[in-house]
Amino acid sequence: MLVDQQRPSQQQQQQQQEGSSSLETVAKLSELLSAKTEAAINQIDHINGEAQVLAINALIEASRAGEAGKAFTVVAEEMSRLSRKIVDTTDRLRKESRGAISELKDIIRMQATNIRGIRLSDLALTNIDLVDRNLYERSCDVRWWAKDSSMVAALVDKTPEALEMASRRLGVILDAYTVYFDLVLCDVEGNVVANGRPHQFRSQGTNQRSSPWFESAMASASGDQFGFQTVHRSPLANNQLAVIFSCCVKENCQGNGKVIGVLGTVFNWEGLAQEIVNKTPLSKEEKATSRVCMVDDRGTVLADTEGRMLEDSIQFAGQSELYAMKKGFIMKKLDDGDLCIGHAVSTGYETYSSGWHSMIIQKLRSSSSPSSSSSPSLA
Template identity: 50%
Template sequence: MLGRPGGPLTTEFPCPNSNVGDRVVSASATAAPAGASSESQNVATLVHNLNGTMAEAIAEINDINANIQLLALNARIEAARAGQAGAAFSVVAQEMQSLSGKTSEAAHGLATDTQQTIDELIDVIGNRVRGTRLSDLALVNIDLIDRNLYERTCDVRWWATDSSLVDALAPEADDDARRFASDRMGVILSAYTVYYDLVLCDMRGRVIANGRPGNYASVGTDQSQTAWFRAAAATQSGDEFGFQTAHASPLVNNQLALVYSCGIREGGQANGRLLGVLGIVFNWEGLAQTILKQVPVEEDLRAATRCVITDEKGRVLADSFGRQLQDTIKLPNLPELFGKQKNFEVCQVDGKRCCVGHAQAPGFETYSTGWHSVIIQPMGE
């Protein structure tokens, strides 16, 4: 894939030298929007208060009715004792008792209908509060990933201009030149620990040097058919880059990785003749799994809450449940959910009623993965 995954070619080179070391954006640096959740929570509180006030009022009406019915009963008893003289009073007492009964029935009906309506309203608002929070957290997850991976695109384009790599691909290069390139890549790796390895390929796709030869025996292997090599070999300038999505990479003993790539050009110039390709093998699990496992959900919900990163087809690239590259998210309305930048829905997932928060990668600077972040949380947990 050329440029940014899921988007057009990156045509600028905005960060010529990322700070040495690992620039990892922490979750605390990107706060989830709280306005909608706070507003919904306030409304939910008001509804709860209204429910309590209504229940108290209906209880008071029932108490008054009970007293009226008792008074009417006593009045009918006294009217019966008075005989003919109390006949008229008995009719009044009977009507009072009848009216009290109707009032009691009306109060009971009001209590039932109101309680049902309030319960439904509380459920809807509760879903909105939870759904908004989960979609906020999903946005934080994918935003952190985009910000971190943007730096990988800068790294590969910068390092592809290194003179030691250019020299190792020259027609007259010997074993000493390739060893020096390997040593140089090893120095880079010692400062950037987010990478498994750096590999240098000639135009045939053959690895001629790597930064950690003691760990990974990739020299001599053929990478000509890999997505990352083919993408970089097809670029028109050093301002463009290639990419291969999450996969078990043979370059690093099948560890889960992303590979960013860039063409190495004559003289280290952006428009120089293409000499070969640099591939940087990024520790994808080290970034994604850490972010997903540190999502700030309530402790009593953590074990049941699943946080995933997927591609546009729902293929799981990272997963707090540990099923990355082994699963595809199956939701009843996945196209509709993925059709919006940020949203949530309540639906059945694996036989359970769940609240599902979603956010698509917003992008950072000139880069976006285009991936989706999803958080699935069972209701009533």
Template identity: 50%
Template sequence: MGSVKSKDMSTTQIQQGKKFTLEEVVEFIDLIAEKLNSAIDKVDDVNHKTHVLSVNASIEAARAGTYGRPFGIVATNMSELSEETSKITDNMRKDTKEIINVGNMIKTQSKEFRGNRLTDLALVNIDLIDRNLYERTADVRWWATDSNVIDALTKKNQDACDVASKRLGVILQAYTVYYDLVIADVSGNIVSNGNPEKFPSRGLNVSDSRWFVSAMNTKNSGQFGFESVHRSSLVSNNLCLIYSAAVRENGDPKGQIIGVLGVIFKWESLAQTVIVHTPISEDEKKNTRICIVDDSGLILADSDGKMLRDSLDFDQKTSLLSEKKNHIFIEYCGLNCCIAHALSPGFEGYSTGWHSIIIQKLGTAKKAKLVK
């Protein structure tokens, strides 16, 4: 910003009809103001010398008496011209200040526009995720009442488990957003799954898993269990979310729990798709990091691909995440950045409680990478 090279490039780009951002317009206004002030300073310098020269000419004309009278007339004219020039440069300085004020106003408005736009984009991202994941809660509660699932946990024989596996396989063919569907008994032993060829999880124990424990603690069929983004050994260590529901005796909404159905969701397929398709230009993408984080700042989805391997931490993080929707301009990782935020708004009573973050570089405060 402000180097000779960048100024030359700005002029060339204008001549080529390039479209400019508001920030680039402000930069060019600053450049114009700088050049005007430089030109005015030069005029003032010449005018000062002219004024000194006219004073000296007047003195010499007075000493010469009658013979110096013509020089006195010239000196007077030079003095009047100098005064007129001073008035002109004063007015030019005022006009230049007005140009600078306009630039500052545009700068303020452009920052606010950028912040609001990125915040709106962040909100759209987390809203899309909330809406999609709400469907997962409906899926698991519905399928937990399937008679084949109930039979596998009630009859407890190989045939019933095989039938349930085929039924779950049919569901997987229709709902490609899942890696697998698994049925566990009350002890946490997986008795059947829908994709045994790819994920041979039957016989594994999941009694310590959050999704299993949370489902076992539900009071009725309207509730569900959940485990946040993690890498699961049930699906070859892929990143996933697991939604779960208690399977109840005879499908009774308040019946005794006889096991748990878990649906293993392909997290990256949703989250990374949302992030990749965030509607910003290719030029912006080079300077932008788009994330989904939990309350601690742990990255759950990331345009830099550092899911579960990185956490966001910056000044004012606590206050930023405490609000529903906002943005700040701070130095982050050595760069002047706009950090936009939107809290999960929820959908139909369901909310992930996560945060959508967009970090966009505005300029370099010092040489450093945007990522942590």
């Protein structure tokens, strides 16, 4: 089952969560009603069986009594007739009650599935929206700082004093913007000439010409555009998970000026993304059976409550159809239960969009294995 949904308000999300809990309660009551109804019918059958035995015994005794037992024979035969009617009635009641309760269960199950799927996709949308909003600010940061006069002076003068001044300036920025590992300044050849944390990250003297963030910045048309490198283990941050935004530094800080270098901002991706996925508002029971993650179009895991960033790729039947939706969910059958996959694609914020996908993969406990609490997985 594949379902596309629109984004609800926070109040609607709260109502969905409460509705899901209510339906689960109703489902449990329907199970209880089914069990009690079946037990009652079985009890009637048992009592009726005893009545049938009594009727048969009565007929036997009446036949032994001969003429004197004829009147009692009529009573015994009537008891046997009533007993057969009871059998017919209980059979019909069993069939009708099973059908009605089964239909009720299907309706409840469908409603509970819809509410669950909508809620999970809503949470997935909130997660990717938080990422886009944060990364939009990062795209603004690099374009602003690339116009800093100390960056221009360092690349024009190239004196030790100018380069030291640029490093100090980058360090001051980093003291205020702690979400970054480092800020690096390169000349047009890709050589790192200054960075904000030279004692922690020894990137000065390295060449970044072939790095995607440097190449994409150099290919941009103006200082109002930016380059980017997706989630990776960056050597500029001792192989920690990072995304890098970049922007050309231009002579005289003018948009149509000559390109004299590139500024790269090494953002602490794990500090943002893992905080978001790990703090997704799920109950303790849900967290035990859920995997919250973000992936790119190829399914590469970029953020993950299981901690398998860049080490896993999520693929499943119906993935392309689900990814084509802005927001929706899909149900998957497993041997030991079902999976509900809530999904939302990046809708972007202002001028920025990551284009990534946010998912919550939740395992539904089956009636045959109520104690199951393993994390869900997809082949």
